[in-house]
Amino acid sequence: MPEQLVYTFEVFLNGLMAGVLYALVALGFVLIYKASGIFNYAQGVMALFAAMTLVGIQNGQVPFAHLINAIFGTEIHHFGWHVHSIIAIALTVVVMIALAWAVQRFVFRHLVGQEPILLFMATIGLAYFMEGVADLMWGSDIKTLNVCAAEGTCLPQGMNVWFEGSTYEAWGTGVFVDNLDIVASIVAAVLVIGLVMFAQYTKQGRAMRAVADDHQAALSVGVSLNFIWVLVWSLAGFVALVAGIMWGAKSGVQFSLSLIALKALPVLMLGGFTSIPGAIIGGLIIGVGEKLFEFLIGAPYLGGATENWFAYMLALLFLVFRPQGLFGEKIIERV
Amino acid sequence: MFYREAGDFSSTYAQDQQTFPIKFDRWRYYAVLFIAIVIVPFVVNDYWVNSIFMPFLIYAIAAIGLNILVGYCGQVSLGTGGFMAVGAYACYKLMTAFPDVSMFVHVLLAGVITAGVGVLFGLPSLRIKGFYLAVATLAAQFFLVWLFNRFPWFYNYSASGQINAPERDTFGIIIVGPNTEAWAAYMFCLIFTIASAIVARNMTRGATGRKWMAIRDMDIAAEIIGVNPLKAKLTAFAVSSFFIGISGALFFAIYLGAVEVGEVFGIQKSFLVLFMIIIGGLGSIFGSFAGAAFLVILPVLLKIVGVDWLGWPTDIVAHLLFVIVGALIVIFLIAEPHGIAQLWRVAKEKLRLWPFPH
Numbered sequence: 001m002p003e004q005l006v007y008t009f010e011v012f013l014n015g016l017m018a019g020v021l022y023a024l025v026a027l028g029f030v031l032i033y034k035a036s037g038i039f040n041y042a043q044g045v046m047a048l049f050a051a052m053t054l055v056g057i058q059n060g061q062v063p064f065a066h067l068i069n070a071i072f073g074t075e076i077h078h079f080g081w082h083v084h085s086i087i088a089i090a091l092t093v094v095v096m097i098a099l100a101w102a103v104q105r106f107v108f109r110h111l112v113g114q115e116p117i118l119l120f121m122a123t124i125g126l127a128y129f130m131e132g133v134a135d136l137m138w139g140s141d142i143k144t145l146n147v148c149a150a151e152g153t154c155l156p157q158g159m160n161v162w163f164e165g166s167t168y169e170a171w172g173t174g175v176f177v178d179n180l181d182i183v184a185s186i187v188a189a190v191l192v193i194g195l196v197m198f199a200q201y202t203k204q205g206r207a208m209r210a211v212a213d214d215h216q217a218a219l220s221v222g223v224s225l226n227f228i229w230v231l232v233w234s235l236a237g238f239v240a241l242v243a244g245i246m247w248g249a250k251s252g253v254q255f256s257l258s259l260i261a262l263k264a265l266p267v268l269m270l271g272g273f274t275s276i277p278g279a280i281i282g283g284l285i286i287g288v289g290e291k292l293f294e295f296l297i298g299a300p301y302l303g304g305a306t307e308n309w310f311a312y313m314l315a316l317l318f319l320v321f322r323p324q325g326l327f328g329e330k331i332i333e334r335v
Numbered sequence: 336m337f338y339r340e341a342g343d344f345s346s347t348y349a350q351d352q353q354t355f356p357i358k359f360d361r362w363r364y365y366a367v368l369f370i371a372i373v374i375v376p377f378v379v380n381d382y383w384v385n386s387i388f389m390p391f392l393i394y395a396i397a398a399i400g401l402n403i404l405v406g407y408c409g410q411v412s413l414g415t416g417g418f419m420a421v422g423a424y425a426c427y428k429l430m431t432a433f434p435d436v437s438m439f440v441h442v443l444l445a446g447v448i449t450a451g452v453g454v455l456f457g458l459p460s461l462r463i464k465g466f467y468l469a470v471a472t473l474a475a476q477f478f479l480v481w482l483f484n485r486f487p488w489f490y491n492y493s494a495s496g497q498i499n500a501p502e503r504d505t506f507g508i509i510i511v512g513p514n515t516e517a518w519a520a521y522m523f524c525l526i527f528t529i530a531s532a533i534v535a536r537n538m539t540r541g542a543t544g545r546k547w548m549a550i551r552d553m554d555i556a557a558e559i560i561g562v563n564p565l566k567a568k569l570t571a572f573a574v575s576s577f578f579i580g581i582s583g584a585l586f587f588a589i590y591l592g593a594v595e596v597g598e599v600f601g602i603q604k605s606f607l608v609l610f611m612i613i614i615g616g617l618g619s620i621f622g623s624f625a626g627a628a629f630l631v632i633l634p635v636l637l638k639i640v641g642v643d644w645l646g647w648p649t650d651i652v653a654h655l656l657f658v659i660v661g662a663l664i665v666i667f668l669i670a671e672p673h674g675i676a677q678l679w680r681v682a683k684e685k686l687r688l689w690p691f692p693h
Binding site: 039066067070071107110111114116117118120121122124125126127128129130131132133135136262265266268269273302303304305306308309312313315316319320323333 | 411459462463464465466467469470471473474477478480481484485486555602606609610613645646647648650651654655656657658659660661662663664665668669672
């Protein structure tokens with residue numbers, strides 16, 4: 001194969017993998033948007049929060065250690081134990097469920113029936129709040145953040161074996177693929193199938209779809225809105241945890257993790273806010289598009305770093321022609 | 336008792352249409368202007384101007400601009416940081432290209448250029464609405480910052496990639512550069528802030544503002560009663576970007592003096608200004624001032640209390656600031672979606688009836 005073509009293909013594959021990770025974050029958005037009409041800007045910060053909590057629990061960090069030390073003048077940092085990954089993940093899931101309950105109980109229960117754009121701004125506030133809490137809880141110092149950034153793959157300790165040869169050559173063509181990316185794709189696929197099965201075949205899943213269809217009708221046949229919303233936020237929290245683990249393993253647990261939420265927005269715009277397949281296909285289009293654009297046009301002609309804005313511009317141009325996205329429901333407006 | 340329309344007679348149309356129909360409000364307004372123009376410049380020092388007054392005045396202009404777009408016209412924008420960067424870079428290019436022209440002209444021209452860019456990025460608003468538009472404005476934010484970072488023409492091929500404001504004066508008084516006196520910089524910003532507030536106030540209560548509000552409340556209905564959505568939305572983008580451009584120019588030239596675009600005009604700046612108008616009050620000029628004052632003073636206060644009194648490390652205080660600002664946004668949206676401006680309105684209504692409760 002000619003070299004240029006091989007490179008292009010490799011970039012294409014890389015983009016596909018990045019797209020899977022974007023789709024993972026976008027999935028959390030779609031879940032919450034469908035069930036409650038809330039456009040959850042905090043999804044990316046939830047991923048950051050989940051990843052930081054996981055690392056914190058694994059390393060036996062004391063929550064709010066810095067704050068406690070500052071107030072009481074003590075010198076505590078660690079419990080002095082290390083928790084096994086599986087237990088740590090389970091504990092993090094518990095934390096995310098508690099968070100979902102708190103968000104529902106203290107914020108969005110009071111905002112039922114408000115305009116969507118107000119709810120959106122409330123989630124921006126929530127994102128700031130959670131970012132601050134995450135940093136206060138686990139510390140934002142470089143040491144903590146670099147625990148896993150160095151090797152890049154040590155985050156899920158029990159999974160080290162899978163990541164050991166970090167790249168390998170596919171089909172003898174000179175195309176290199178990151179092992180982690182393959183794992184991420186498989187996890188994403190399993191997650192999506194699991195979510196679809198849950199929504200289709202379980203009682204709670206059916207109730208969830210009923211709420212997504214029509215709040216009042218669901219309420220009148222006896223579905224508890226509060227329970228469903230907590231459930232949906234918990235599911236979104238779980239998806240955020242998975243996304244956080246994958247991104248954290250790829251590029252380290254750090255502040256920039258919360259910025260991937262912003263990248264997930266154009267993904268959603270492409271795919272439509274209400275469609276799970278849309279989120280996945282949108283993620284793939286954005287991932288491949290920005291990598292290929294950077295490789296073929298951005299880096300040689302425009303001075304590079306076009307990945308920063310390409311996704312938004314693509315979504316913008318796309319929306320001008322199809323305002324509801326690829327798979328979104330047609331927007332019908334009445335006076 | 337003293338806060339009454341009663342006994343205050345309007346005998347001309349001009350009097351009937353004035354901004355402050357109640358005498359007490361009017362005198363309060365004159366008193367604030369008097370203190371700001373005549374007293375403050377003589378008593379301020381560098382610390383007060385740099386940490387409170389200048390950021391407050393400059394952010395107030397940006398908040399007025401964003402409030403016109405979001406609060407009056409209902410088009411949510413997350414591109415404020417990018418538009419401020421346009422203002423800053425336009426001002427820089429003009430300052431270095433025409434050193435003899437007055438700074439007033441440069442800042443105003445920077446506003447005009449930003450208005451043009453704003454209209455360009457406002458065009459999609461004719462097709463897309465709500466969240467979709469909010470995300471589309473992110474394109475402006477990231478694209479503009481990238482543009483100023485990547486093309487050396489914008490920063491005059493300087494080695495650091497930064498832009499530095501050279502020394503400039505107006506009427507023989509230095510207002511840009513390290514030798515600027517605190518009061519001169521303060522006065523320069525103050526003039527723009529007062530002018531912006533007066534222009535914005537009169538625009539929003541005139542025909543233009545009513546069209547904006549009609550579009551905000553329901554665009555299809557507005558179109559049916561004869562508001563041209565193309566014109567209304569694009570004027571909102573233009574006017575809003577004009578103010579934001581001015582504030583960006585002042586932020587760079589007068590306040591900071593040197594700017595690295597990704598750091599100063601990043602997405603955080605967009606959110607900061609958006610928070611100002613949410614906390615202050617959407618669709619209110621007073622709210623823009625209140626929100627700007629609140630979010631400028633809060634970090635300073637926190638720093639004084641946390642770092643200087645309690646001796647906490649700076650990073651903890653910075654994180655606490657995030658927590659507090661985030662919580663305040665949520666609390667305001669739950670308790671008072673119309674912000675400080677609504678609290679102020681309620682207080683005035685109570686005052687009118689005082690000492691009777693109803």
